[in-house]
Amino acid sequence: MHDVDGEKPIYIQIADWLENAIIDGTLQVDEKVYSQYQLAELFTINPATAGKGLTILLEAELVYKKRGLGMFVAPDAQEKLRAKRKEQTLLQIVQDLLNEASLLNIGTDELNQIIEKERKQRKGDQT
Amino acid sequence: MTVISMKHVSKNYSRIAALTDLTVKIEENVITGIVGRNGAGKTTLLKMIAGFQKATKGELRVFDENPFRSLLVSANSIYIDDAMSYPGSMKLHELLDEFNRFYANWNEELAVRLMEYFSIPLNSRHRFLSKGKRSTFNAIVGIAARCPLTIFDEPTTGMDTAARNDFYRALLKDYIAFPRTILLSSHYIDEMKDVLEDLLVIHRKRIRYHGSISDLQEAHLSLRGSSEQLSGSTLGKIIVSKTTRGLQEEWIVENDFSDAERAELNRQGITNTTVSLNDAYLALTEQPRGGIDDVFNA
Structure with a gap:
């Protein structure tokens, strides 16, 4: 069987992994990011591939370079990533949700009820 | 720097074409995977690059020389496949000594440590090893030789899954410590894809793709x-x-x-x-x- 999510190129997986580390605070602002060789060792991947993953973060200005020292987390990286996830990942999930809902003949009201019910349950769990 | 360059290279075995009109450049310190279906011409290509076989037509240069009968290419490259044959009278540690004499960058300590890790006794002889262990020994030689051009033709044949993973990891770690140009062929693209930078796809005796693995995927x-x-x-x-x-x-x-x-x-x-x-x-x-x-x- 095929993985429904397909298979992302490795350098994108590396970029995703680093972005997750920034979003969840594992990598803090101004903290040094793994070098391409550290990433290559960590995941047993080609250093050029790891470098490509880092370049994505650099081009999105999520990290900045200090000459001879490596790359560091940009001050507004977390904020930028949240906005990006909202526009891309969340939108994709909403599209999937609407596809499934139309398949099951579930209208907007019923869908909202399901979301509201789930949300309440979560709040209940947290208290 | 370009390590391997081919211009319109063809190879025939008597009148049967094995490879047709290959034009490609492989740069220094890149790990390239060579893939293709059975009989596509992978082994012929690798043997030509190693200087074991002569191109029928076209221009093939390795380290800027024709590799056929080139001492420079021979001293700076190693070709590993599952048909390596060694003198039957020699024990493995004696073979290691010979490699040490021949290959300028040979790392004896690494070879011995890898032999211990893979439980291959230094005192045994190559022909008495199991198929998987024989491949593992050959692979260790390929890594420890640290040749500027390292060619592995289906190095993992006969290895179990754990040994395969260990081989690719050992190769990658040693490559990071000591970068070199590596050509790797395998029938299983999935097992080697992570360590590759580029891929060369041979199909019906021709080059079907040469470029980065992510570009092909995308x-x-x-x-x-x-x-x-x-x-x-x-x-x-x-x-x-x-x-x-x-x-x-x-x-x-x-x-x-x-x-x-x-x-x-x-x-x-x-x-x-x-x-x-x-x-x-x-x-x-x-x-x-x-x-x-x-x-x-x-």
Whole structure:
């Protein structure tokens, strides 16, 4: 069987992994990011591939370079990533949700009820 | 720096063509995977590069020399396959000593440590090892030789899964410590894809693709839905393969879709994802449509 999510190129997986580390605070602002060789060792991947993953973060200005020292987390990286996830990942999930809902003949009201019910349950769990 | 360069290289065995009109450049310190179906010409290509066989036509240069009968290429390259033969009277540690004498960058300590790790006794002889252990020993030689041009032709044949993983990791770690140009061939693209930078696909005696592994992967998109849905959404697109997967169709298409076009696919409920490297490779080398199913539908 095929993985429904397909298979992302490795350098994108590396970029995703680093972005997750920034979003969840594992990598803090101004903290040094793994070098391409550290990433290559960590995941047993080609250093050029790891470098490509880092370049994505650099081009999105999520990290900045200090000459001879490596790359560091940009001050507004977390904020930028949240906005990006909202526009891309969340939108994709909403599209999937609407596809499934139309398949099951579930209208907007019923869908909202399901979301509201789930949300309440979560709040209940947290208290 | 270019380590290997070919211009219109062909190789014939008597009158039968093994490779036709290859033009390619391989740069220094890149790990390139060589893949192709059985009989595509992988081994012939690697043996020509190593200088074991002579090109019939065209210009082949390795370290700027014709590799055939070149001492420079011989001293700076190593070719490892599963048919390595050593003098039967020599013990493995004696073989290691000989490699030490021949290869300028040979790392004896690394070789011995890897032998211990893979439980290959230094006192045994190559022909008494199991098939998997023989391959492992050959692979250790290939890594420890640290040759500027290191060629592995199906190095993992006979190795178990754990040994395969260990081999690729050992190769990668030593490559990071001591970068060199590496050519790796395997029938299993998935087991080696992580350590590769580039891929060279040989198909029907010709080069079908040479470039980075991610570019190949991203050049294709897999679409899943009903065949009506897919026909409607792929007007003007190049369809590489069509496969029936249960009640759905999966079409692999060349990826020139814009973000807006992909969003539209999502809206229509057509699953669209990047293909795996293996699927991208298969799309390049399989029969255009139907494949094995056609044999049974005759």
